[in-house]
Amino acid sequence: MAEQHLKGIGAAEGIAIGPAFYYQPVDLVIPDRLPQSSLVEWSRFEAARDQAQAELAELKALVEARADAESAEIFEAHSLMASDPALAEAVEARIKKGQIVEAAVQESSDEMAAALAAMDDEYFAARAIDVHDVGRRMLRILLDAPDTSMDALLEPSIIVAHDLSPSDTASLDPDKTLGFCTAAGGLTSHTAILARTLGLPAVVGLGSEAVSRIAAGTRLVLDGSTGAVVLNPTARTETSYREQGRALQERQAAMEERAREKAVTADGTPVEVGANVGDLKSMQEAVEFGAEGVGLLRTEFLYLHDTEPPAEEKQVGIYRAIFEAAAGRPVIVRTLDIGGDKPPSYIPFDTELNPFLGWRAIRICLADEALFKTQLRAILRAADGHNVLIMYPMIISVEELRAANGVLAEARQELKKEKLAFNGDVPVGIMVETPAAALVADALAAHCDFFSIGTNDLTQYTLAVDRTNERVASLYQPLHPGVLRLIKLTIDASHRQGIWTGMCGELAGMPQAIPILLGLGLDEFSMVARAIPEAKWLLRRLSVEQAQAIAEAALELGTAAEVEAYMAGVLADLRQ
Amino acid sequence: MPSIELTVKHAVGLHARPASQFVKLAASYPCDIQVRNLSTGSDPVNAKSILSVLTLGVNSNHKIGVTATGDQADEALAAITDLVESNFGE
Numbered sequence: 198m199a200e201q202h203l204k205g206i207g208a209a210e211g212i213a214i215g216p217a218f219y220y221q222p223v224d225l226v227i228p229d230r231l232p233q234s235s236l237v238e239w240s241r242f243e244a245a246r247d248q249a250q251a252e253l254a255e256l257k258a259l260v261e262a263r264a265d266a267e268s269a270e271i272f273e274a275h276s277l278m279a280s281d282p283a284l285a286e287a288v289e290a291r292i293k294k295g296q297i298v299e300a301a302v303q304e305s306s307d308e309m310a311a312a313l314a315a316m317d318d319e320y321f322a323a324r325a326i327d328v329h330d331v332g333r334r335m336l337r338i339l340l341d342a343p344d345t346s347m348d349a350l351l352e353p354s355i356i357v358a359h360d361l362s363p364s365d366t367a368s369l370d371p372d373k374t375l376g377f378c379t380a381a382g383g384l385t386s387h388t389a390i391l392a393r394t395l396g397l398p399a400v401v402g403l404g405s406e407a408v409s410r411i412a413a414g415t416r417l418v419l420d421g422s423t424g425a426v427v428l429n430p431t432a433r434t435e436t437s438y439r440e441q442g443r444a445l446q447e448r449q450a451a452m453e454e455r456a457r458e459k460a461v462t463a464d465g466t467p468v469e470v471g472a473n474v475g476d477l478k479s480m481q482e483a484v485e486f487g488a489e490g491v492g493l494l495r496t497e498f499l500y501l502h503d504t505e506p507p508a509e510e511k512q513v514g515i516y517r518a519i520f521e522a523a524a525g526r527p528v529i530v531r532t533l534d535i536g537g538d539k540p541p542s543y544i545p546f547d548t549e550l551n552p553f554l555g556w557r558a559i560r561i562c563l564a565d566e567a568l569f570k571t572q573l574r575a576i577l578r579a580a581d582g583h584n585v586l587i588m589y590p591m592i593i594s595v596e597e598l599r600a601a602n603g604v605l606a607e608a609r610q611e612l613k614k615e616k617l618a619f620n621g622d623v624p625v626g627i628m629v630e631t632p633a634a635a636l637v638a639d640a641l642a643a644h645c646d647f648f649s650i651g652t653n654d655l656t657q658y659t660l661a662v663d664r665t666n667e668r669v670a671s672l673y674q675p676l677h678p679g680v681l682r683l684i685k686l687t688i689d690a691s692h693r694q695g696i697w698t699g700m701c702g703e704l705a706g707m708p709q710a711i712p713i714l715l716g717l718g719l720d721e722f723s724m725v726a727r728a729i730p731e732a733k734w735l736l737r738r739l740s741v742e743q744a745q746a747i748a749e750a751a752l753e754l755g756t757a758a759e760v761e762a763y764m765a766g767v768l769a770d771l772r773q
Numbered sequence: 774m775p776s777i778e779l780t781v782k783h784a785v786g787l788h789a790r791p792a793s794q795f796v797k798l799a800a801s802y803p804c805d806i807q808v809r810n811l812s813t814g815s816d817p818v819n820a821k822s823i824l825s826v827l828t829l830g831v832n833s834n835h836k837i838g839v840t841a842t843g844d845q846a847d848e849a850l851a852a853i854t855d856l857v858e859s860n861f862g863e
Contacts, residue, residue, distance in 0.1 A: 270789065273790075274792075277796055277823040278823055283818075284822075318832065321788060324827055
């Protein structure tokens with residue numbers, strides 16, 4: 198087979214070499230057909246059951262050979278479920294009532310899965326997903342659709358797909374994934390973000406035609422920096438890429454070695470680089486990767502997994518553990534940021550046409566003062582003796598900020614009266630994540646101590662694009678000049694009013710954006726922990742003056758594509 | 774109708790590997806075997822069905838009742854007793 202070259206967008210740096218694993222989520226549609234005799238339908242069920250058993254036995258043997266006894270056990274259970282007499286009875290009853298076998302299998306397995314899912318004991322309820330998998334396997338066999346699910350991924354491979362959704366990647370085994378390569382997507386697609394989080398190379402936006410030329414099992418070389426994909430590489434090509442990969446690893450090792458040192462620009466200006474943290478575990482990871490602080494501590498995890506809001510004492514304990522792990526580093530705690538897209542059971546939500554424009558974040562907190570004040574009291578108490586800051590999400594007006602500060606003042610007074618220990622000197626900031634906040638930043642700055650720009654929401658609200666909607670996801674462009682200009686407005690306003698501005702959106706950790714942000718005068722960068730070593734490396738290579746020239750040039754461009762192309766050139770120069 | 778009562782000591786209860794072993798052993802006998810969770814007062818279910826056995830929610834230290842009817846009923850119950858009392862071979 199001749200060597201072939203494809204070109205996409207390099208979305209996560211690194212070189213991957215290995216076989217292609219073609220992942221295509223198959224849409225299993227129940228056919229619209231009349232039932233044959235129940236004897237014929239039943240014999241098709243028996244044949245599908247036999248084949249499912251054979252497939253599962255093979256999977257189990259393969260996994261056992263890999264000495265992964267725990268996974269092998271799961272396939273053993275799947276095999277028992279496929280041959281389960283209760284399932285067979287349910288299918289038989291439906292067939293006798295005149296259903297076709299495909300519908301009978303789907304409904305019966307759904308019914309069994311629902312019975313398990315309804316169990317009080319989570320441990321047992323979790324098995325519903327296995328029943329669902331087994332039902333899907335039988336249905337796939339009945340429909341004669343190809344087996345391309347992730348559990349067929351047995352050797353380390355490069356995942357090739359049209360695009361990957363969050364649910365596709367949930368089942369992904371990171372140990373067997375060398376990299377990603379997708380037809381769709383851009384720098385901010387789910388695949389790209391996932392790849393950067395896992396530290397795996399990725400090429401996105403190859404186009405459907407190009408991806409269709411990659412057959413399953415084809416040997417691939419993938420270069421996540423340039424976006425190059427090579428099919429059937431010659432020995433010479435492979436060697437050359439292997440060397441590049443080694444050089445890159447050395448560079449990354451060098452970056453990691455200096456990750457714990459402070460970031461100081463080439464002309465001696467110190468820049469604060471922190472991490473976004475969602476729980477105690479990610480706090481520990483942040484310290485490991487060299488975070489000098491936490492630019493965003495999400496608190497939603499406290500609220501989403503329970504049937505009632507977390508009590509004050511419980512919150513104090515959890516915050517305190519995180520503040521202690523931060524070991525003196527500043528931690529910015531964002532107050533509750535939830536909405537109708539992911540509602541906890543104890544907050545009543547109406548069905549909303551537009552949850553992102555609806556009942557969420559500070560709007561809920563200002564309406565439910567008890568919920569809000571409990572959290573503020575817990576943060577203030579846990580902050581005693583620690584370096585902690587508070588910020589409110591989704592502020593659009595001075596009135597909201599004043600109201601929130603009012604509740605905070607009450608919380609302080611109560612604690613004082615109750616003679617409970619707390620930190621009386623906690624600075625207060627807001628997330629600038631709506632165009633409105635950016636545009637009235639001057640007025641807001643008079644009522645707070647700092648800003649933190651949330652670029653994910655700012656991009657979504659500025660461009661009116663929901664990036665989880667696949668049909669418009671490609672319009673989600675954080676490097677859109679409109680977004681960059683709002684960032685500039687915010688930073689400039691804060692400096693005029695004598696306060697500082699940080700950033701905790703994905704943009705803050707994107708190499709394509711860091712030179713621009715430094716040039717615009719951003720005071721603090723907060724990002725996913727893994728991005729810190731490279732961000733610091735980049736900041737060390739830039740002088741403020743050089744970054745200002747880059748920012749000025751970038752902000753004069755008219756489209757996101759022009760900004761991306763310009764920044765690709767800047768990065769290539771910096772990396773040389 | 775031969776029947777026995779057993780206490781499941783295994784840490785995970787009748788779940789994961791113990792559940793699979795239990796069902797496979799039951800399925801290897803020709804007789805009809807029913808099992809119920811005495812600790813929760815459940816109805817009896819087919820011991821050869823993993824899906825049914827899982828819905829019993831048998832946790833560690835739960836008591837189960839097993840009955841068998843038909844060929845080799847006594848042998849089946851003896852084998853199940855061995856399995857549960859040997860703590861599923863662990």
